[in-house]
Amino acid sequence: MTSIERQRHLVVGAAGAQGGAVARRLLARGHHVRGLIRSAEGRDRxxxxxxxxxxxxxxxxxxxxxxxxxxxxxxxxxxxxxxxRVASYVRNVADAALAAGLRRLVFNTGNRLPEAVTGVAAFETRRAAATALLGSGVPTVxxxxxxxxxxxxxxxxxxxxxxxxxxxxxLPARSPVAWLSHDDLAAATVAALTRDGLAGTVLDIGxxxxxxGPELAAAFTAELGHRVGYAAQDPAEFEAGLAHAFGGPVAAGVASTYRWVADVAEPLYGVDRRAVEETLGIRLTPLRAWIAARPWRLLAGTARTGPHAAAGGTARGAVAGSVHAAGGTARGAVAGSVHRTGAGGSPEAADRAADRAACRAEIVRLHEVLERWLSGRAPRTDEEFAAFARAHLPGFTLSGPDGSSLxxxxxxxxxxxxxxxxxxxGIRIREVExxxxxxxxxxxxxQEWQRGTGADRNRRATAVFLRDPAAPHGLRWRHLHETWMPETPTG
Ligand SMILES: NC(=O)c1ccc[n+]([C@@H]2O[C@H](COP(=O)([O-])OP(=O)(O)OC[C@H]3O[C@@H](n4cnc5c(N)ncnc54)[C@H](OP(=O)(O)O)[C@@H]3O)[C@@H](O)[C@H]2O)c1
Incomplete structure (x- = not known):
């Protein structure tokens, strides 16, 4: 086996949930890890x-x-x-890996692949990628x-x-799934990277x-101490919700795999446990132990569901303290409909007050950052700019007050x-609702009131946020729509 001292690992997606788990495990074993990020702002993650x-x-x-x-x-x-696009990424990876003389590359397909070719791009792009890497001359697992x-x-x-x-x-209730934790994915990846004799191996892990579904719910029942039932969500509803957060093409791509599983009876997500443990020399974490080790109340936060949730699948999310929930892979069922909030002294009213306070704090914070930047009071450094940039989700869009779309x-x-x-x-924020x-x-x-700009720059704005426990005030910006507001400030 290669000595630890001479191993230098590149981890693609190290700022995300899956790659992050791999990078942490490699670092814990004393390896050098280079984390690929697309811009300097990924450094913090x-x-x-x-x-x-x-x-x-x-x-x-x-x-x-x-x-x-x-x-x-x-x-x-x-x-x-x-x-x-995927094929070009894979070509670039293979060429770069060959040029570097890589000793081992582990490719995580991100999903299982049905036995026969499907018309589903989310499966087929990964099948083609695996084939290309295995045939590239780079020792690949x-x-x-x-x-x-x-x-x-x-x-x-x-x-x-x-x-x-x-x-x-x-997922349909009937589908058996060997649910895998990121921690076990990381253990499997590190073993696949470092164990001798594995090049050329293709392994279904789990x-x-x-x-x-009902058996998974029963495991939660046993660990949480209250009854949990399973409800299969319609992939179309899942896709509609996901589109809010990630945009249509990503949502369609992800949902297409769930739709395939719902439509085709072929079992896709099972596992040969012994093959995994023996090939990789790892011990997989039992499902109940994984559930027992998670802070479910914290993850759920103050989330509560009303009658609309039971009918339409909407669930109030909460600002939970989980990196996993914030990470790139927690792409669960996002609600497809938005409900207007009302008033009242109920727990829901308390949630709304907390949500309003979080929105207000984040809107004020970001405009303070912007004011410092535009005025030049903040230095022009990557770090300062990252405080502004990080607040905006990858799919962020702006409808400007002049009708522009950015x-x-x-x-x-x-x-x-x-x-x-x-x-x-000087920027002042008012009347946050x-x-x-x-x-x-x-x-x-x-309302955003600006002074010192030499022109009437006041505007009304509507912002859409996505909850993100790792973000300031638990929110990141998804969309902003602004309209000129020519009135004179009164105070
Ligand atoms: N089986 C499952 O349950 C499951 C769940 C979730 C995802 N997945 C699959 O896992 C894969 C990754 O999903 P994800 O949610 O982690 O994806 P992601 O958030 O889109 O990206 C993962 C990482 O890749 C980096 N990245 C993106 N584009 C890049 C580029 N052009 N060059 C270099 N790095 C780039 C991102 O960097 P930045 O940090 O700079 O954005 C991020 O850290 C997908 O194939 C997805 O379908 C599977």
Whole structure:
């Protein structure tokens, strides 16, 4: 076996939930870990001790630079399912790995692959990627995980599970699944990276317990001490909810795999436990032990479901303290409909007050950051700018007051370039109202009054937030719509 001293591991997605777990385990074993991030702002999300390396897999030269000097790599593909784009990422990875003389590459397909070819891009792009990497000349191991247990930690799954005794997931009740934890994925990946004689292996990995929906719910019943039932969510409803958070193409790609499982009776998510443990020399974590070790009340937060939730599958999410729930893989069932909030002295009213306070605090905080940046009081450094950039989700969009429509990249580029251009600017936020809150989504309206800009720049705004326990005030910005408000400030 290669000595630890000479191993230098590149981890793709090290700032995300799956790659993060792999990177942490490699670091704990004393390996050098280079964490691939797409921009400097990803630095804060890397596990401590990982070397940040900014590169995009879509750029062949950047990919080569990222792999240069590494000996091993853990690779997964982001939630992108366009065949040509995925194929170009894979080509860049293979070329870069060959150029670096990589000794071992472990490719995590992110999902199981049905035996026969399907018309589902989310499966077929990964099948093609695995074939290309195995045939590339790079010593490759392919790991094919089932569904991740960590998906259940998302507040919109954990909330109804804890408060209503309903485990909602877009898988048919009858489907047996060897749910896998990120920790076990990481153990499997590290073994696949470092064990001798595995190059060329393709392995279906999974947790040790293969359970149907009701059996999974029964395991929760036993651990939580109250009855939990299983409810199969309609993949169409799941997709509609996911689209709010990640946009249509990603939602369609993810939901297509759940739809395939719902439509086709072929069991996809089982596991040969002995084959996994013997091939990789690891011990998998029993399902009940994994459930018992999680803080379910904390993950569920103050989430409560009303009658609409039982009917329509909406579940109030909560600001929970879980990195997993915040991470890239907790893509559970997001509510498809938004309900207006009302008044009252109920626990729901307390939730609304807390949500309003969080929205207000985040809106004020971000505008303070913006004011410091535009005025030039903040230095023009990556770190300062990251405080603004990080607040915006990858799919963030802005409808500007002049009718413009901007992507996150366009907004960030504009703001970055505007550093120090308005020295006298002062921004005040007024009349923040919570318009709606449902599941992981919140919508707030507010007024933004600007002075010192030499023009009437006041506006009414409506912002859509996604809950993220790791973000300031538990919120990240998904969309912002602004309208000019020409009135003169009164105070
Ligand atoms: N089986 C399951 O239960 C399950 C659950 C969730 C996901 N998945 C699958 O797992 C895979 C990853 O999902 P995810 O949710 O972790 O995806 P993701 O959030 O889209 O991306 C994962 C990581 O890849 C990085 N990345 C994205 N585009 C990149 C690029 N062009 N170059 C370099 N790095 C890039 C991201 O970096 P940044 O940090 O810079 O954004 C992020 O850290 C997908 O195939 C998905 O379908 C499976």
């Amino acid at each position: 890397l596990p401590e001790g990982a070397e940040p390396f900014v590169a995009d897999l879509g750029d062949p030269e950047q990919a080569k630079a990222a792999f240069a000097g590494t000996t091993h790599a853990s690779v997964l593909l982001p939630m992108i399912y366009e065949p040509e 392919v790991l094919r995980p089932p569904i991740y247990l960590d998906n259940l930690c998302a507040p919109w799954v954990a909330g109804p599970l804890v408060h209503d005794g309903v485990l909602r997931y877009p 947790g040790p317990d293969e359970v149907t 992507t996150r990249d366009q907004v960030l580029a504009w703001v970055e370039a505007a550093h120090g251009r308005t020295p006298g600017i 919570l318009v709606a809150a449902d599941g992981p989504l919140l919508m707030a309206a507010y």
